[in-house]
Amino acid sequence: MADTQVRRRPVTTSSPAPLLSRRALNRATLERQSLLSRSAMPVTEAVEHLVGMQAQTPHTWYTGLWTRLAGFRPEHAADLLTGRRLVRIPLMRSTIHLVSAADCLALRPVVQPVMERGLNANFGRDLAGVDREELAAAGRALVEERPLTFGALGRLLAERWPGRDPGSLAQAMRAWVPLVQVPPRGLWGRSGPIAHTTAESWLGAGVTAEPSPRRMVLRYLAAFGPATVMDIQTWSGLTRLSEVVEALRPELLTFRDEEGRELFDLQEAPRPGPDTPAPPRFLYDFDNLLLSHADRRRVVTEDYHRQAYDRHGPVxxxxxxxxxxxxxxxxxxxxxxxxxxxxxxxxxxxxxxxxxxxxxxxxxxxxxxxxxxxxxxxxxxx
The missing domain is CATH 3.30.70 (Alpha-Beta Plaits)
Structure with missing residues (x-):
């Protein structure tokens, strides 16, 4: 009997994803943040490109726009706030962000799980048994009649729900209803009460009925990438985004960082060389560049950590x-x-x-x- 030859399939191995050094990640992110050179984009377009700017302080975020935009002056943003083309509203990580009117209506439903999680963790026990729809309707009527601070809103709601903590009732409204902070709060050189009304009343339009985490992920990569799934979750406060990213994988490029973690990026996004010059830039206290990655070492150095800044003190x-x-x-x-x-x-x-x-x-x-x-x-x- 003649010997038979066993044919073996050739072993194929996929080549590893290209490596991006920490310095290369730094330059890519700075370019997308308009921090390698100032952008000529109009303010609204720039804020939308950045997917908003963290803005729980009334004024420091103006510096964040100045450091990114050529010829920026405070009135360029302040006029958009009074004109209701920009608003300040809780969004990513349940923190106040400056966003365009369009992004306010599109993004607020996407981060609803973040708002719910924070409310349940901190105030859930106080709100047990409160009818959500009833509270939301009552609170809407109050803040749409006139903008209210949370203190005033909580006291008025407590008249209808006696025995409930007013602060918890107001926080429920923050989580269950899209509430914007109204001017003069946030206007450069001015101050005012932290008063709220509904986004729908302020903007004359309703929030989107079809929230899109997919689009949010793509926009994050355009402004902060290349990035890991954990980076995206850190920035947004959302969880289980690996499912969204996996569905997007055919559209994305993949890289790896120095620790071997998988990075995702848009195919046409800029990725300057690691030796690209980076001029000095002054960041404001809550700049999203510093807060939007699980691994912040693409920007934040060990020298920063050695300062031992007070966690409870000024940022x-x-x-x-x-x-x-x-x-x-x-x-x-x-x-x-x-x-x-x-x-x-x-x-x-x-x-x-x-x-x-x-x-x-x-x-x-x-x-x-x-x-x-x-x-x-x-x-x-x-």
Whole structure:
């Protein structure tokens, strides 16, 4: 009997996804955040590209727009707030974000699970037995009659639900009904009560009936990618997004980071080389660049962590040097002078020190145009 040959199928191995170094991730994200060069986009378009800006403070986010947009002035955003083309509303991570009117109506239903989870964790026991539809209808009528602070809203709701904690009732409204903060709160150089009304009443339109986590993921990648699934979940506050990303996989490129984690990205998204120059940039305290990845090392350095900033104290405003956190800054007023104090984490080279000082002078011109004098103080590094 003749020997028979067993034919074996050739073993095929897929090549590993291309590696993106931390520095390459840094440059890709900075480019999409308009932090390698300032963008000429109009304010509304820029805010939509960024998928909103975290804005629980009334004014610091204006610096975030200035550092990204060429020729930006505070009134460019303030006028859009009073004109109801921009709004401030709880969205990603259940935190207040500045978004366009269109994104307010499109994104708020997508993050509804985030709002529900926070409410149930913190106030669920106080709200047991409260009829959701009844409370939402009663609260809507109150805030649409006139904008109310949460304190006033809670007291009025407690008249209808005696024995319930007013604060919990107001927080239920925050979670169950899309509520926007109305001006003058958030206007540059002005203040006002933290008063709310419904997004539908303020904007004259209803929220979308078909929320799209898929579209939200794609927009996140355009503004913050390349990214892991955990990055997207960290930014949004949503869970179980691996299912959404898997459905998108045929449309996306995949990479790996230095730890071997899978990164996803849009095919046409910019990915500059790791040696692309990154000028100094002044970030505001709640800049989403610093908050929107599970692994923040693409921007945040060990030098930052060594500062041991007080978790319960003021959030520092950070300076980027060569694209990474290189110090902090603050503006104070002294006898009519606006003083910018910059505290670098490490000694700066001569060119870096000059570039930081020049950018700081521009920041003072933006933030304190009416000051009698401007003074940039670059402190020695420790």
């Amino acid at each position: 520092p405003q950070l300076l980027l040097v060569d694209g990474f956190t290189g110090g902090d800054w603050k503006i104070t007023g002294q006898r009519g002078a606006a003083v910018l104090t910059i505290r670098p984490y490490r000694p700066l080279s001569g060119p870096d020190a000059a570039a930081v000082t020049e950018e700081g002078a521009r920041l003072l011109e933006f933030a304190a145009p009416d000051a009698e004098s401007h003074d940039v103080r670059l402190l020695p590094a420790p």
